[in-house]
Amino acid sequence: MGRILYAYLYAASICLIVLSTTAQASSINTSSGFNMPPGVTEISREVYSLHMTILWICVAIAVVVFGVMFYSLIVYRKSKGAKPAHFHENTTVEIIWTAVPLVILVLMAVPATATLKKMYDTSDAELDVLVTGYQWRWRYEYLEEDVSFFSNLATPREQIYEAEEKGDFYLVEVDEPMVVPTGVKVRLLLTANDVIHSWWVPDLAVKKDAIPGFINETWFKVDEPGIYRGQCAELCGRDHAFMPIEVKAVSPDEYQLWLASRREAAEAEVAGADREWSLDELMERGAGTYNTYCAACHQPQGQGLPPMFPALAGVGMSVDPDGLRAHKEIVLYGKTGTAMPAFGSTLSAAELAAVITYERNAWGNDTGDLIQPSAIRAMLESQ
Amino acid sequence: MASETSQATLHSSVSDVAAGGAAHASHGPTGLLRWLVTTNHKEIGSLYLIFSLVMLFIGGSMALVIRAELFQPGMQYVQPEFFNQMTTMHGLIMVFGAIMPAFVGLANWMIPMQIGAPDMALPRLNNFSFWLLPVAFGILLSTLFMEGGGPNFGWTFYAPLSTTFAPPSTSFFIMSIHLAGISSILGAINIIATILNLRTPGMRLMDMSLFVWTWLITAFLLIAVMPVLAGVVTMMLMDINFGTSFFDAAGGGDPVLFQHLFWFFGHPEVYIMILPAFGIVSLIVPTFARKRLFGYASMVYATASIALLSFVVWAHHMFTVGLPLTAELFFMYSTMLIAVPTGVKVFNWIATLFRGSITFEVPMLFALGFIVMFTIGGLSGVMLAIVPADFQYHDTYFVVAHFHYVLVPGALFAIMAAVYFWLPKWTGHYASETLGKWHFWLSVIGVNLTFFPMHFSGLAGMPRRIPDYALQFADFNMISSIGGFLFGFSQLIFVWVVIKAVRGGRKAPAKAWEGAEGLEWTVPSPAPLHTFDTPPAYDPQTDSPSRH
Ligand code: HEM
Ligand SMILES: [Cu+2]
Ligand SMILES: [Cu+2]
Numbered sequence: 001m002g003r004i005l006y007a008y009l010y011a012a013s014i015c016l017i018v019l020s021t022t023a024q025a026s027s028i029n030t031s032s033g034f035n036m037p038p039g040v041t042e043i044s045r046e047v048y049s050l051h052m053t054i055l056w057i058c059v060a061i062a063v064v065v066f067g068v069m070f071y072s073l074i075v076y077r078k079s080k081g082a083k084p085a086h087f088h089e090n091t092t093v094e095i096i097w098t099a100v101p102l103v104i105l106v107l108m109a110v111p112a113t114a115t116l117k118k119m120y121d122t123s124d125a126e127l128d129v130l131v132t133g134y135q136w137r138w139r140y141e142y143l144e145e146d147v148s149f150f151s152n153l154a155t156p157r158e159q160i161y162e163a164e165e166k167g168d169f170y171l172v173e174v175d176e177p178m179v180v181p182t183g184v185k186v187r188l189l190l191t192a193n194d195v196i197h198s199w200w201v202p203d204l205a206v207k208k209d210a211i212p213g214f215i216n217e218t219w220f221k222v223d224e225p226g227i228y229r230g231q232c233a234e235l236c237g238r239d240h241a242f243m244p245i246e247v248k249a250v251s252p253d254e255y256q257l258w259l260a261s262r263r264e265a266a267e268a269e270v271a272g273a274d275r276e277w278s279l280d281e282l283m284e285r286g287a288g289t290y291n292t293y294c295a296a297c298h299q300p301q302g303q304g305l306p307p308m309f310p311a312l313a314g315v316g317m318s319v320d321p322d323g324l325r326a327h328k329e330i331v332l333y334g335k336t337g338t339a340m341p342a343f344g345s346t347l348s349a350a351e352l353a354a355v356i357t358y359e360r361n362a363w364g365n366d367t368g369d370l371i372q373p374s375a376i377r378a379m380l381e382s383q
Numbered sequence: 384m385a386s387e388t389s390q391a392t393l394h395s396s397v398s399d400v401a402a403g404g405a406a407h408a409s410h411g412p413t414g415l416l417r418w419l420v421t422t423n424h425k426e427i428g429s430l431y432l433i434f435s436l437v438m439l440f441i442g443g444s445m446a447l448v449i450r451a452e453l454f455q456p457g458m459q460y461v462q463p464e465f466f467n468q469m470t471t472m473h474g475l476i477m478v479f480g481a482i483m484p485a486f487v488g489l490a491n492w493m494i495p496m497q498i499g500a501p502d503m504a505l506p507r508l509n510n511f512s513f514w515l516l517p518v519a520f521g522i523l524l525s526t527l528f529m530e531g532g533g534p535n536f537g538w539t540f541y542a543p544l545s546t547t548f549a550p551p552s553t554s555f556f557i558m559s560i561h562l563a564g565i566s567s568i569l570g571a572i573n574i575i576a577t578i579l580n581l582r583t584p585g586m587r588l589m590d591m592s593l594f595v596w597t598w599l600i601t602a603f604l605l606i607a608v609m610p611v612l613a614g615v616v617t618m619m620l621m622d623i624n625f626g627t628s629f630f631d632a633a634g635g636g637d638p639v640l641f642q643h644l645f646w647f648f649g650h651p652e653v654y655i656m657i658l659p660a661f662g663i664v665s666l667i668v669p670t671f672a673r674k675r676l677f678g679y680a681s682m683v684y685a686t687a688s689i690a691l692l693s694f695v696v697w698a699h700h701m702f703t704v705g706l707p708l709t710a711e712l713f714f715m716y717s718t719m720l721i722a723v724p725t726g727v728k729v730f731n732w733i734a735t736l737f738r739g740s741i742t743f744e745v746p747m748l749f750a751l752g753f754i755v756m757f758t759i760g761g762l763s764g765v766m767l768a769i770v771p772a773d774f775q776y777h778d779t780y781f782v783v784a785h786f787h788y789v790l791v792p793g794a795l796f797a798i799m800a801a802v803y804f805w806l807p808k809w810t811g812h813y814a815s816e817t818l819g820k821w822h823f824w825l826s827v828i829g830v831n832l833t834f835f836p837m838h839f840s841g842l843a844g845m846p847r848r849i850p851d852y853a854l855q856f857a858d859f860n861m862i863s864s865i866g867g868f869l870f871g872f873s874q875l876i877f878v879w880v881v882i883k884a885v886r887g888g889r890k891a892p893a894k895a896w897e898g899a900e901g902l903e904w905t906v907p908s909p910a911p912l913h914t915f916d917t918p919p920a921y922d923p924q925t926d927s928p929s930r931h
Contacts, residue, residue: 027843028855034839036775051772058762065729065758072736073751078673085738088675097730098723105719108769113712115771120708135548160851162457170456172853195544196638198703198778202844207774209704211639212543213632216705233703233778233846235537237544238463241849305464307531307551336633339548 028172028229029203037202040224040249044205046115054108061104119205122217125187127180133190133197133210133232135339136239136296139346140178143189147262150346151176152292153242157300160242172229175292177246181255182222190216193341195237201230201247209234222249237339238305239296273349273373279357282370286358289351294359297339302363308339313363324360324369328379331356349377419514422506423912424491429809430513431488432802436878438480438520439795443871445473450833450867452850453860466850467535468527474538478656479563480520482790485798486659487512487570490598493805494574496903496910497592499583499919504576512569519562526552526559537848539649539700542630542641546622553623557616564609571605574598583902583918589683590927592901593676596683597662600690604655607694608648615644639704646697654693657757657789658686660797661728664750666901667804668732671747672739673898678731679929685724685731692721702773711770718768725761729754744896745819749800752792752827760788763838778848781841787834791870792827799826799877806884807891811909814884818876825873832866900928 031037038048076082130141134150141148154173158164167173180186190199192210200207201220208218222228230245250258277285291300298304302313310316317323317330331352334342343352353373360367412420421427448469452460461469491509495502503509526533531550534540545553578599582591591599618641621627628634630641661682669676676682698706698714706714732754741747763785767773776782799822806814836859841847845856852860891908902921906914924930 028853029844031843031855033855034843034859036772036842037844047771047775050769051766051775054766054769054772058766062758062762065733066755069733069736069751069754072733072739073741076672076736076739076741078740078742082738082740084672084674084740086675087677087738089678089680090734093734094678094681094727098727101723101726105722105765108765109716109719112715112769112771116711116715117708119771119774120711160458162459166456166854168854170854171851195548196541200778200846202775205771205775207703207777211632211704213637214639214705230844231846231849235467235541235544235848237535237548238467240467241463241846241851337547 028169031202039203039205040222040226040228041204041220042223043115043119043220044203046118047205050111050115053111057104057108119218122187122219125185125219127184127186128189129178129180129186130189130191131178131199131210133192133194133199133236133243134341135194135237136232136243137293138174138178138197138199138232138243138245139193142259145259147259147266148346149176149262150293151178151246153244155242169229171242172231172244172246174244174246177227177248179248179250179255179258180222181252182225182249184252185219185221187217187219190218194339196234197232197236197243198234199230199245200233201228201245203228203230204247207233222247225249225251242296269348269350273353273377277350277353277370277372279361279370282354282357283361284354285350286354286356287362289347289355290358290362293343293347294355302359302365312359313365318359319365319367321367324371327360328356328371328376332376332379344380344383349373349380352376420510422502422510424495424502424506424509425809425910425912427503427509427513428488428491428493431484431491431516434513434516435481435485435488435798436881438476438484439874441524442473442476442481443874445469445476447868447871449473450864453852454864455861456852456854456857458851461850463850464532464535467537467848468533470848471534471537471540472523472527475523475534476520477790478538478652479560480516480523482656482794482798483567484516486598486601486656486794487567489594489659489663489798489801489805490570490574492809493903494577494595494598495581496808496906496914497595497901498578498581498586499902499915499921500577500581501913501915503573504580505573508569509573512566512573515562515566515569519559519566522555522562523559526550526555529555539645540619541645542619542622542638546619546630549623554620557620560616561613564613567605568609571602571609574602575606578602583915583921585921585923586927587923589680589929590921590923592662592928593665593679593682593686594659594662597658597665597686600686601655601658604651604658604690604693608651608655611644612648612652615641615648618644639701642701642704643697646700647694649700650697651690651693653786653789654689656794658690660753660757660794661686663797663801663804664732664753665728667746667750667800668735668754670804670896670898670900671744671750672736672741674735674739676731676928677734677737678727681727682731685727688724689721692717692724696721699768699773702770703777715768715770719765722761722765722768729758729761744803745814745816745823746800746804746896748820748823749796749803752823753796753800756788756792756796756830760785760790760793763788776841778846779841780837780845780847783847784834784837784841787830787837791834792830796826802877802881804896805903806881807895808903808906808908808910810884810888811891812884812888813891813895814880815888818880818883822873822876822880825876826870829866829870829873833863833870834866836860836862836866900926902926 029037030039036048036051038045128143130143132139138151151174154175155171159166190208190210192212197210199210204220206218206220208216226249228247232243297309298312304311312318317327332344334340350373353371353376357371360369529552533552534556536545618629622629628636630636630638665676696718699718767776803814840856840859845852893907894904
């Protein structure tokens with residue numbers, strides 16, 4: 001009997017040692033390293049305290065239940081001469097141990113209901129952001145601001161495949177964070193372009209599914225400036241682990257500056273379609289676009305992952321001299337019933353022209369085709 | 384209500400079929416063919432148990448692939464697409480191939496012996512139910528070698544990841560789910576028919592052992608929900624191959640409908656995997672506490688209420704899909720409610736231990752391990768029911784910790800306990816106590832090292848079903864991986880124990896355990912191929928577990 005106790009104590013102490021060591025590890029959120037992060041919003045703190053309340057209630061129940069159990073196991077051992085008693089029911093205790101848990105549950109349900117109601121109240125939001133999940137990136141569209149962009153994993157492949165030292169924010173860093181002003185109630189409208197994703201930032205206590213064809217709502221309000229990191233929480237295919245979220249909360253003034261700079265960048269991007277591009281320029285730009293948006297499926301060397309994701313190097317429309325039209329169409333309009341999204345509405349004409357040029361000339365495809373952004377723009381406008 | 388004479392007639396006709404139609408001495412084909420055509424409940428029970436053990440090791444190896452990749456951050460051994468196939472296949476194989484068939488195997492062996500029946504009511508159907516399984520899992524495993532790989536969308540196979548965006552092998556996956564589902568339904572029909580018709584005269588429902596009771600209720604759950612699963616995979620099949628749009632919003636369908644249907648099956652399914660375990664523990668604890676089970680009737684009612692409630696809690700798996708507030712509240716309250724009858728069971732076991740005369744043979748160790756660790760899983764279940772907190776727990780390793788506590792040291796430990804408990808009856812030999820204790824303690828340490836740290840990594844923010852993770856989660860993952868390998872390799876001891884007991888060992892008498900009760904302990908050990916050709920005498924006044 002002593003051995004049972006000993007083993008449990010042993011297991012418990014291992015856990016404690018682990019706790020004390022990890023507590024020092026660098027943290028990607030406000031978590032102590034082994035507990036739920038208290039977070040940075042009123043709601044997240046409320047959720048945290050709800051969690052701690054139910055956790056301690058559960059611990060208390062466990063202590064009582066296991067206490068009685070281990071007491072019985074130690075005291076009523078046959079080897080110590082215990083003789084079995086003969087009772088086998090007792091209505092009073094049975095009523096008590098049905099009623100007491102019920103009361104405890106009601107006590108948990110009351111604050112949970114109150115918090116949930118607040119979390120569901122999306123009224124009076126001052127800023128609406130449409131969040132769209134893609135395989136495997138997020139897109140943010142500031143509805144009243146005419147600003148929209150993709151947010152991609154920024155961790156280099158080399159770090160993932162052990163060729164480079166991993167950075168502090170390995171797998172939880174993006175190229176373009178979602179920027180929000182502090183002190184403002186932000187409403188998120190969530191949807192998805194392909195499969196179901198789930199937008200989760202622990203420090204905001206927000207997790208909501210992004211479902212193709214439907215729009216979900218949720219909200220948060222951050223008081224402190226800072227960077228809050230999260231990840232997609234719903235299995236969405238191959239690179240589900242590689243579509244992080246970064247929310248950067250800044251002062252309202254800084255936020256206005258950021259909006260202005262985003263608009264400026266967008267205008268420059270549009271203006272880029274007016275001029276003639278050289279093959280080298282297109283290839284360079286195209287390589288970047290390809291690696292960010294296409295390589296996850298079609299692979300960095302264009303070899304694809306058949307049969308789900310076709311190869312582009314050396315086969316098909318990418319090398320077919322008559323395939324240019326089809327090539328442009330599939331990139332711009334996507335292919336329904338497959339994972340190939342329509343990039344026409346989300347990438348700029350310059351990016352589209354560059355990536356198509358790149359695909360037709362990289363990896364020995366060498367078709368010599370050079371696609372000008374102005375041609376893509378004409379194609380999009382004619383739609 | 385079948386009269387006693389018609390019960391006796393059924394009795395003898397079943398024993399005739401079970402004996403191959405001939406007089407009991409001759410046994411038709413021999414060698415391998417005999418196993419293919421056997422209609423004997425004990426042989427079919429063994430087939431189920433062996434099949435389940437094989438699946439446990441196949442599913443377990445996949446778990447070790449997962450744990451090896453997660454040992455450190457970064458991608459070392461496998462590619463993400465293969466990793467996803469491993470998590471998916473691991474879940475499917477453990478649920479449908481290991482845990483469920485093991486319980487059906489135990490039901491086959493023990494239900495007829497516990498109710499004084501000569502065999503299952505439908506022996507030929509019984510044979511068919513079993514042989515569907517190797518076919519189903521043969522097909523499922525073969526998908527790993529098909530172009531594009533096997534299922535990679537999680538054991539919950541949410542659409543449209545499992546339809547529009549799924550690998551071509553998905554139609555084979557659907558086929559295998561259908562076959563496994565038919566097997567379960569037929570098995571359940573057989574169990575209900577057996578229990579309701581073949582009890583020895585004098586044994587009322589409230590005289591049945593709790594293992595029989597929990598299985599009776601489980602069988603009704605199976606018949607109620609397996610057709611829903613069959614329906615949902617058929618809708619997937621149509622979406623993939625015949626242009627329908629049940630789950631495709633672009634065609635007017637709804638991906639969330641998939642989840643409602645899946646979890647309407649899925650939540651009762653988790654109780655299908657635990658109710659028979661409750662029954663097993665309810666037999667073993669009184670045996671080794673040498674004291675009658677506390678609250679027999681309340682155990683039966685608690686089982687029935689858990690089963691009923693399990694139909695109205697399904698959306699607790701879907702708190703983040705954007706249900707309306709009232710629905711969230713309803714499913715939160717109903718889920719919390721299900722903890723009450725679950726608690727009653729735990730309290731009854733502990734009240735049985737209280738003032739008993741306890742010894743710690745291996746079956747008892749596993750049963751006690753079950754009570755402690757299942758309770759840990761039940762408590763985290765209560766936490767998961769609290770919607771605002773669940774927003775933070777959902778789809779993280781906290782959920783993984785929860786369901787592994789209820790399924791591994793829960794369901795699986797109960798199965799192990801049952802094997803150690805009944806091995807003397809099956810083989811005529813006791814399992815080695817020393818090896819059994821090694822098996823138990825290494826499993827306990829392994830299972831806790833694997834799954835306890837997952838509570839922490841989940842709370843700190845690690846999503847489930849990812850092949851690579853942020854550096855913050857590195858330590859806990861390393862511990863989980865070490866624990867996983869320890870647990871996995873410890874199960875080899877179990878195989879060795881079983882083989883040893885089949886080949887020899889300390890001889891067991893008919894009543895193998897001092898405190899054991901029930902008809903199975905009145906037949907010799909090992910139990911002869913045919914038992915209770917004539918219904919045994921039964922007097923509820925002295926034999927019933929609910930006697931006063
Ligand atoms: C007190 C009883 C229990 C309660 C209140 C409870 C509650 C819950 C809740 C709320 C979830 C959803 C968590 C989430 O995804 O966010 C969950 C998941 C789960 N539970 Fe339980 N549970 C209980 C007992 C059990 C038992 C007995 C089993 C099985 C033997 C079980 C198996 C599972 C499984 C397999 C999942 C996860 C399924 C998945 O997403 O892959 N639970 N439980
Ligand atoms: Cu995802
Ligand atoms: Cu459930």
